Amino acid sequence: MISIDEMAQVGMHFGHQARKWNPRMAPYIYTEKNGIHIIDLIKTYYFLKQVCKFLTESAFQGKTFLFVGTKKQASRLIAKTALQANSFYVNQRWLGGMLTNWKTIKTSILKLNELETREKNGELKTLPKKEAAACKKEKDRLQKYLGGLKNMTKIPDIVIIVGQPEELNAVKECKKLGLTTITILDTDCDPNLADYFVPANDDSVASIQLLLNLFLESIQRGQNQYIEKQKKVDLQKRSVKKVKNS
Incomplete structure (x- = not known):
């Protein structure tokens, strides 16, 4: 995990203008400064730790991931992270019925x-x-x-969303199908629409990059554990087969 200082350095605590907020984000806002909401990074750290643990556990279970983020700041990073995580992505436009x-x-x-x-x-x-x-x-x-x-x-097990207001169609389809979602929530987002979330700036490229890097590391850790588990299972099967044939 990273430190709260590192999170602050990439501007992860900067929310939107106070007049554009979603009141449901109130528990995750520390204060308002110069008309801008400041996200509580202590809570960000707590939820980020939960999400990373969930991602590792899910990858270890062989679950599949879909990354969604079509706004300009996230588009390139979404594709890069998904490919490195051996996962899937949508980074241009969410076509209606893409999952449903x-x-x-x-x-x-x-x-x-x-x-x-x-x-x-x-x-x-x-x-x-x-x-x-x-x-x-x-x-x-x-x-x-x-x-x-x-x-x-096939339809993925977990959908990771960057830019909830822009991806509401994706969110609705996930809800309809009962798919687990992980969302980076800025101060204009709705936490009630996410299963797992990290309160953080979803407009800063540096903030998105840092969060996606942590998601990637968590997924890869679980995937490596899954591969090792499969190797052990295969080895046990070969050993049993060898005993039966001898």
Whole structure:
């Protein structure tokens, strides 16, 4: 874990203008300064510790993660973190029914994979110019919105959200499906819409980066433990098989 001083250095305590707050965030606000709400970093530290522990435990159980964050400050970091965590992401626009209408989205993902394969094989070059251009345009569109889900074969177990006000459609779909959510909550967010959360600045790139790094480390720790567990299970199975065959 990091220290409260490190959290303050990246501006994790800076909330939104007081007039833009969500009253439900009151328990996590320390004070107001120059019209800006200041988040209580002691509480941030407490909830961050809980979230990191949950992420490690979940990864150890083999759970899958989807990172969601489409606003400019978070978009690039979301993709980078998800890829490093061997997870999935949405960082452009949340398409309606992305989870609740998974069957249709899965068909679009299959289409994307098919178009990419055809492009790699040079098949698109053999098509008439107009048809090839249409295929390329469709592939680029699907890649933009579904590129982070290409290897996702089923609905994820846990959804990590950055920028709750911008991702309300994702939040609602998670609620509808009963999926566990982890959310970075700024002072304009609603803690009642999150299962696990960290009260923190979700606009500062440095703040988002630091939090996502901690999430990543927690997930990777659990994933490594899961791999070791699987190795032991496989070793035990081979040992039993060897005894039976001898």
